[in-house]
Amino acid sequence: MLEQIKQTDKAYYMNTFGERLPVCFTEGNGMTMTATDGKIYYDFMAGIAVNCLGHNHPKLTETICNQAKKLIHTSSLYYIESQANLAKVLCENSCADRAFFANSGAEANEGALKLARKYFYNKGQEKPEVITLQNSFHGRTLATLSATGQEKYQKPYAPLVEKFVHVPANDIEAFKKAVTEKTGAVLLEVIQGESGVRPLDKAYLEEIRNICTERDIVLIFDEVQTGMGRCGTLFAYETVGVEPDIFTLAKALAGGVPIGAILCKEKFSAFVPGDHGTTFGGNPLATAAGLCVVNELLHNGVLENANKMGALFREKLTALKEKYPIIKEVRGKGLMIGVEFAEPIAKALSKQLFEAGFLVGTVGETVFRLVPPLIITKTEINLLTDKLDELLQTL
Ligand SMILES: Cc1ncc(COP(=O)(O)O)c(C=O)c1O
Incomplete structure (x- = not known):
C-alpha cells in the first residue's frame, strides 16, 4: 500500500519536501499514530506543533463532526x-x-x-x-x-x-x-x-x-x-x-x-x-x-499539563545530558524543546528512533526539535527518554 502511495506521489505531487520519511499514517489516537502497515508510532512532532490535543481527541472530533453537519x-x-x-x-x-x-x-x-x-x-x-x-x-x-x-x-x-x-x-x-x-x-x-x-x-x-x-x-x-x-x-x-x-x-x-x-x-x-x-x-x-x-x-487542564509535562520532559532530558556529554544543551519552554548535540548525530539518531516507533524533528545535523501534543503524559516521556538513553549508550 505504501509503495503505491509513494509512486502516485512521485508521479503527480510537486516535490518540495524532498525524500519524505517512508511512512503514511491512516489513523491516530492521543499520542500515537498508526501507519498503513499497522505499526504504531509515538508522536513527538504533533504535525509540526499543530495537533495540540493529540489525535482523535473526543471533544475536538465531535465538535468538528457536529459543525460539519450544520x-x-x-x-x-x-x-x-x-x-x-x-x-x-x-x-x-x-x-x-x-x-x-x-x-x-x-x-x-x-x-x-x-x-x-x-x-x-x-x-x-x-x-x-x-x-x-x-x-x-x-x-x-x-x-x-x-x-x-x-x-x-x-x-x-x-x-x-x-x-x-x-x-x-x-x-x-x-x-x-x-x-x-x-x-x-x-x-x-x-x-x-x-x-x-x-x-x-x-x-x-x-x-x-x-x-x-x-x-x-x-x-x-x-x-x-x-x-x-x-x-x-x-x-x-x-x-x-x-x-x-x-x-x-x-x-x-x-x-x-x-x-x-x-x-x-x-x-x-x-x-x-x-x-x-x-x-x-x-x-x-x-x-x-x-x-x-x-x-x-x-x-480542562491542557495548559496546566503542558506546563507540568514540559518541566518533567526537560528535567529528564537534562539528566541525559549529565550522563552523555554528546548532548550539548537542552533548551526551550513548556513543550517546545530543543536538544542540541555536540556532534552531527541528530539525523542518524532520529532515524533510529523512527525505526523504534518514535517521531521526532531535526534541525540540521545537530538539533532535535520536540513539540509533542500538549496532552502528553509521563508514560510517553519515559518511553522516549528511555529509548534515547539506550541509543546513546551504543554510540
Ligand atoms: C514561527 C512561524 N511563523 C510562520 C510560519 C508559517 O506558517 P504556515 O506554514 O502555516 O504558513 C511557521 C511555520 O512553521 C512558523 O514556525
Missing part, C-alpha cells in the same frame, strides 16, 4: 457566531483587543505586516522598514519570505519585498543600529522554532519593547509556533512579561483544522472596510474547532 462555510458576508466568540475568548485571555482570522501562519503574518503599514498610512507617515531577526522563520509568501532571515529560502525568489532588515538575535546593539526614522515595525518569534528552538532573552525583548514604544514602532510577535499553550502559557510573550502591539497565531489554534489569526491592541486596529479580507478565514468549521481547543487549554 455548516462548514458561509463566508464573511454574514455574521458567524463561532468567529465572534473565538475572537472574544482570544482577546479576553490576551493583551489584544481585536482579532482577525486567516488560514495559515504565513497569511496571518502577511496580514500583520499590512496592518502595521496601514497604521502609519492612517497617520500620514511613511515608515516602511521592518526589522526581523537572522535565522527567523515567518512563512513562504513573498512578504513573509522577505521577513524570514534565512537566505536559503529567499534565494530563488528575488526580487523580494523591499525594506526588510535582518539583525542577529539577542544583540541589542545591532538592533539599535538598525533602527532608523523609517522603521515602522519589528517582527520576531519569542522562541525561534524553525532554526532550532532558540529563545530570545527577556532583557533583549524588554529593551526592544521600550525602543518600540519610545519611537512609535509597531512590535509584532509571531506566535504561530509558540502560541496556544506550546510554551506552558497561553502565549509565549507571557513567559517574558513583554506585550506585543500585534501578534499572530496559526498551527495549534484549531488543533489541526487550518486557521491563522492576527491579534492587536485597539490602537493598532487600523483596518477599515475593504482594507483586508479572506474567503475561508475564520469560517464556522475552523472557528468552532478553535473554540474547542481554547476551552480544553483553559478549562
Whole structure:
C-alpha cells in the first residue's frame, strides 16, 4: 500500500519536501499514530506543533463532526457566531483587543505586516522598514519570505519585498543600529522554532519593547509556533512579561483544522472596510474547532499539563545530558524543546528512533526539535527518554 502511495506521489505531487520519511499514517489516537502497515508510532512532532490535543481527541472530533453537519462555510458576508466568540475568548485571555482570522501562519503574518503599514498610512507617515531577526522563520509568501532571515529560502525568489532588515538575535546593539526614522515595525518569534528552538532573552525583548514604544514602532510577535499553550502559557510573550502591539497565531489554534489569526491592541486596529479580507478565514468549521481547543487549554487542564509535562520532559532530558556529554544543551519552554548535540548525530539518531516507533524533528545535523501534543503524559516521556538513553549508550 505504501509503495503505491509513494509512486502516485512521485508521479503527480510537486516535490518540495524532498525524500519524505517512508511512512503514511491512516489513523491516530492521543499520542500515537498508526501507519498503513499497522505499526504504531509515538508522536513527538504533533504535525509540526499543530495537533495540540493529540489525535482523535473526543471533544475536538465531535465538535468538528457536529459543525460539519450544520455548516462548514458561509463566508464573511454574514455574521458567524463561532468567529465572534473565538475572537472574544482570544482577546479576553490576551493583551489584544481585536482579532482577525486567516488560514495559515504565513497569511496571518502577511496580514500583520499590512496592518502595521496601514497604521502609519492612517497617520500620514511613511515608515516602511521592518526589522526581523537572522535565522527567523515567518512563512513562504513573498512578504513573509522577505521577513524570514534565512537566505536559503529567499534565494530563488528575488526580487523580494523591499525594506526588510535582518539583525542577529539577542544583540541589542545591532538592533539599535538598525533602527532608523523609517522603521515602522519589528517582527520576531519569542522562541525561534524553525532554526532550532532558540529563545530570545527577556532583557533583549524588554529593551526592544521600550525602543518600540519610545519611537512609535509597531512590535509584532509571531506566535504561530509558540502560541496556544506550546510554551506552558497561553502565549509565549507571557513567559517574558513583554506585550506585543500585534501578534499572530496559526498551527495549534484549531488543533489541526487550518486557521491563522492576527491579534492587536485597539490602537493598532487600523483596518477599515475593504482594507483586508479572506474567503475561508475564520469560517464556522475552523472557528468552532478553535473554540474547542481554547476551552480544553483553559478549562480542562491542557495548559496546566503542558506546563507540568514540559518541566518533567526537560528535567529528564537534562539528566541525559549529565550522563552523555554528546548532548550539548537542552533548551526551550513548556513543550517546545530543543536538544542540541555536540556532534552531527541528530539525523542518524532520529532515524533510529523512527525505526523504534518514535517521531521526532531535526534541525540540521545537530538539533532535535520536540513539540509533542500538549496532552502528553509521563508514560510517553519515559518511553522516549528511555529509548534515547539506550541509543546513546551504543554510540
Ligand atoms: C514561527 C512561524 N511563523 C510562520 C510560519 C508559517 O506558517 P504556515 O506554514 O502555516 O504558513 C511557521 C511555520 O512553521 C512558523 O514556525
